[in-house]
Amino acid sequence: MKSLLHLLPYLKKYKTHITWGCVAAVFTTGISALAPWILKLAVDDLRETVTAGKLAMYGGLFVGTALVGGVFRYYMRMLLIGMSRKVEQDLRDRVFSHLQAQPVMYYTRHRTGDLMARMTNDLDSVRNVLGPGFMYPIDTGLTAIFSLVLMLMLSVKLTLLTLLITPLVSWSVFKLGKVTHRLTTDIQEQYSRLSEQAQENLSGARVVRAFSQEQQEIEKFDELNQEYVSRNLSMTRVQALFFPLMGFLFEVGAALILLVGGFGIIRGEMTLGDFVAFVGYLGMLAWPMIAIGWVANLLQRGAASMKRIQEMLDTEPEIQSAALPKSPSARTGRVEFRGVRFMYSPTSPSLGVLDFTIEAGQTVAFVGATGSGKTTLINLIPRLLDPTEGQVLIDGVPTTEWDLAELRRCVAMVPQDAFMFSETVYNNLVFGNPAASRDQAMASARVSRIDKDVETFSAGYETMVGERGVTLSGGQKGRLALARALVRDPLILILDDALSAVDTHTEEEILSGLRSFMKHRTSILISHRVSTVREADRIFVLREGAIVEEGTHSELLENNGIYADMERRQRLEAELEMTE
C-alpha cells in the first residue's frame, strides 16, 4: 500500500479539483439521503390529514431532491473521475519521457512487451485507484454516514439490526474479490500456456508436419484446452455466486425490517412511513457495503502496479549528459579512442583495448566477421554505450563531458536495421532535422539514390511508410536511412553495414556521390564488402574485439591476411554470380 504514496505529488496539481469534488460529494450524498425521509412524511401523512395539494408537494419535493442532488453528483463525477484521467495522462507522459532518457542497454535488459505492460495494464490499475478507488469511498462513506444518522433517528433497534448484515456483505465481497483475483491469475496462467503452445505449434508448422506430429500436437493442445475450460468453470462457479448472494443478503435485510418494523407498527412504536423510509435507506446502504469490499481489492492491485511503475521511474539513466558540459575549441570531427575496453557483462566477450585516432575529414572503414565487435565500437561514439574502461574523445573532449544532445547532433548514424517510423517518407527523411529545408532534404535523397524510388510511390514523399502505406525493401530502407542521416548535415557520418541490401552498382554510385558530400567531414564505414571500403583512407580489420590488421586497401592486400582472403572470396563470388 505504501507505494500509493508516490501518487501524492501528482495529486497536488489538482488540489482545487479534489477539494471542490469532495464538497460536491458532501452535498449530493446529504441531499439524496433526504429522499426516503420525504417518503416517510408522505406515507405517514396518508393516514392522517392528507390533501391532493400536500401530495403534489411531497411528490415535487422528492423529484426536487433528485434534481438538486443530481446536479452535485454531476460535479462530483466530473471533478473526481476527471482528475483520475488527468493524473493518468501526467503519469503516462512522465514515464514516457523517463524511458526516452534510458540508454540502449536498458532496452536490451527490458523486453518491450514488459515495458508496454507496465504502461498499459499497470497504469490502468493505478488509474482505477485514483478514479473509482478515490471517489467511491468518499461517496459511499458519506452516504453511509448520512443514512445511518437518519436511520438512528427513526429507530435505533432497526438500525442495529440492519448493521448486522453490513459486515457480512462487505466481507463476502472482499473475499469473493480475492478468490476471483486468484482464479483470474490461474486462468491467465493457463491462457498463456495455451497460447504459448499454439504459438510454438504455428511457428514450427513445418517441423510438426515433417515429423507427422499433428495428432500429438492436437492432443497436447486439447489437454491444455480442457484445463483452461475447467479453470474457467471454477471461476464461473464463484462469479455466478456474486449477484445471487448479494441479492439474498439484502432480501434477508428487507425481511428483518419487515418483521421487526411490522411488529413495531402493530405495537404502535413506529409508523408505516418509518418502515418505508427504512427500506429506502437499506437500498441506499447496499452500494456502500458492496463498494467497500470492491475498493479494497482495487487498492491492493493498484498498489502492486504502482510499485512496478515506480520501479521504472526510480531507475536512473546510466548515460546522462555531463552536468557541466565542455565544448571543444573547434569542431572538426576528430575521433580518438584512448585505451577503450567494453564489456556488456563481466562474463561476455569484451571489446578492446582499442587505441586509435581518426583524423578530421578522413574516411575509415572497419571490417570483420559477425560478432567481431564492429557495431559495439561505433555505438561508443554517439554514447549509445559508454566504455567500461578508457575514453572516447571527439575533438579532444571526452564524450562523457560533452552535452549529450550536442554530441549526437554532431554524429549521424545509418544503422544496420534501418528502423523507420510509420510516418510519411518525407517525415522519415527529415526525422533528425525537422527544420531542414525542402531543398536540403531533396539533395540528400538524391545523393542516397532514393529519389527515383520515391517518385514511384503512390503519394511521393507524402506516402506513409509501413502497414498503412508502402512496404520498403531492404535496399530502399538502407538508402532512406542514409538520406535521413545526411539531412542532419553531420560532422561525423557513420554507416553501419547500411548498404548491404543495395546492389553493388548502386552502391558505387552512392559512394561516389558521398565522397563530395563528405569532403570536409569524417566518415566511418562498416561493411562486409570489400567494394564498399576499398577507397577508404584507412581500413581496420576487427577480430574477436581487437584490431588485427590496419592499413589501406593495397597495403592490406599485400599483407595477405584476413582482408586479402576476404577480397579473394568476394571476387570469386562475383565471378560465379556472373556465370549463367
Added chain:
Amino acid sequence: MSKNSNSAGEDRDVVGKAYDSMLVRRLWGYVGDQKAKLFLAVFLLLLGSAAELAGPWLSKVAIDKYIASGDTTGLIRIVIVFVVVAALAGALRWSQVYLTGEAGQIIMYRMRRDVFDKLQRLSVPYFDRNPVGRLMTRITSDVQALYELFGSGMVAIFGDVFMLLGITVVMFAINWKLALLTLTVIPVLLLVTFAFRKVVRDLYRRTRSQISALNGYLQENLTGMRIVQLFGREEHNFARFQEQNIALKNTYLKTIFFYALFFPGVELISALAVGIIIWGGGTMMIAGVVTVGTLVAFLQYVERFYRPVRDLAEKYNILQAAMAASERVFQVLDERVEVADSGSPSAAPAGVYPFIEFRGVWFAYKDEEWILQDLSFVVQEGESIAVVGATGAGKTTIISLLQRFYDVQRGEILIRGRNITDYPLTELRAMLGIVLQDVFIFAGTVADNIRYGRPDASETEVEDSSRVVCADRFIERLPEKYQEPMMERGATLSTGQRQLLAFARALLRKPDLLILDEATASIDTETEQLIQQAIRRVLEGRTSIIIAHRLSTIQRCDRILVMHHGRLREQGTHEELLTLGGIYHRLYRLQFGQVAEAAAS
C-alpha cells in the same frame, strides 16, 4: 471524423445483419448437446425472475393484510415465506448463470479445438501467407468473443425481457390505473438509456482507436529508441506522444461527462416515477381505490425496472462483436487444404525403381518466378548425395518438395517408382528423417525434444540414438541431463548442440531417407568434430541427401549435385567435378579457398 466512422460502422452493421441468419444457424449447430442445458437455463431464469418479482408483492400483502390487522403470526409466516422465496430466487439465479457459463465454456472449448485441428491439417503455403499473430487471434480473442454470446448474451436477453414484462404484468394486476400512470416514465427511461448507449458506444470506439494509436506509437518508440536518441528526437516525439495522450484524455473526459449526466438523469427519472406514485397513488388512496401496501409495492417495483433496460442496451454490442468474430473463425474452418492426401492412393508399382527420382520438376513459390527449372535426378537405394550451390540456387526447396510442403507445378517426384502425391502424407513423411540448419526446439525436456517424432520411444532408445550421433556427451553434461528443460526455443544450446539434438531426433524415427541441411554457421571445434563423427556414422549404408557446406562432408558422399540458379548444372564425384573445372571448381575455390591453397603450397 467521428461522423464518418459512424456511418462506416453502420454500413458494416447492415452487412453483418445480412449474414446473420446464416451465421446464427451455423453457430446454433455448434451448441449441439448443450442445447438442453441452455433451455433448462432459460426455464430456471424465468422461475428465478418470478421469484424475484414476488418480494414487493409479499411486502404489500404483509402491510395490507397482517400489519394492518395486527396479525403477528401471519406476519411471521409471511416473513418466512419472504426469506424462502429470496433463497429460492438466489439458488435459481446461481444455477442459471452457472449452467449458461458451463454451456458457453464447452462450446468454446469445441470451437477452439476445431480451429486448432483445422490449423494442423492446413499445409505450409497457408502458413507462408498468414502471420502467426493473425492465426493466434483466431484461436484466442475471436473464440473468446463468442463466449460472451453463449455465456451471457443469448440467455440473459430472455431474462431481461421477461423481467420487464413481469414487472409490468404484476403492476397491472395490482392496480392497472396506477400502473399506467407509473409506466409513463418508461419510454423516457428507454429513450435516455438507448441514446446514452449509442453515444457511449461511439466514444468507446474512438477511445479504442486512440488507445491503439497511442500504444502503437509507444511501442514504435520503445523499439526504435536508439534511432530516436541518435537523431535527437526525444523532445519532438515526446510532444507527439503528449498530443495523442491529451487527445485520449479528452475523449475520456467526454465519456465521463456523459456518465456524469446519465447517472443522475436515471435517478431523476426514477424519482419522477416515485413522485407520480406519491401524488397519483396518494390521491387514489384518498379515494379509497388503492391500499398503502400497493403504494409500497409499487415503490419497490419501480426500482427494479432499470437494470434490465440497461442490460438490453448493452447486449447489442456483444452480438455485433460476436458475429464479426464468428465470421473470422468460420473462415479458418472453411479454408481449403492445399496439399492434401489424394483420394485414391495407387498401389506400389511392380519392378525395380530408384529410391528417389525427380522428373522434369519445375517449381515457383510465386507465379512464374521459377526456383527450380526442369530438375531431373535420381538417388539410388543406399546412395548418399551432396547438393551444393550458392545461396538461392534452390537447394532448400528440394527438401521442402520431398516433404510435400508444396506441390510441384510441372513434372513429378517419385519415391520407389510411385508419385509422392500418391502416398498418404504421414506415410511419406515417416520415411524421411530431417535435420535442418535452424533446429526448432519445443518447450519441454531434452528427451521430449529427441522423442519429438516418436513420442512412444523408450528412454533407452532415446539414449541409444543420442549415443550414435554423439549427442550424449553434451547432454550428460547438462545439470539434469536428458530431463533438462529447454528454455525459449533452446536458447541455452549452441547451434552445434541443437544440430546434434536434431540428429538424434531424426535417427530415432529410423528413417529410410535422411535429409540433412548442414549448418553454415561456425561451430566450436569440439562440437564440429562431434558432428563430423555423427555424420559419418549416420550416413553409413543409409540413403541420404545432404545440403553440404563442409568439404569433409561433401567428400564423404557418393555423388555431388551442383545446383546453379535453379538448375542442375553438374554432377559426379568430387574428383570428377574438380577435373571438369566448371561451377563446382569455382565453388570449391570460393568456399575452401584458404584450405585448398594451403594444401597446394
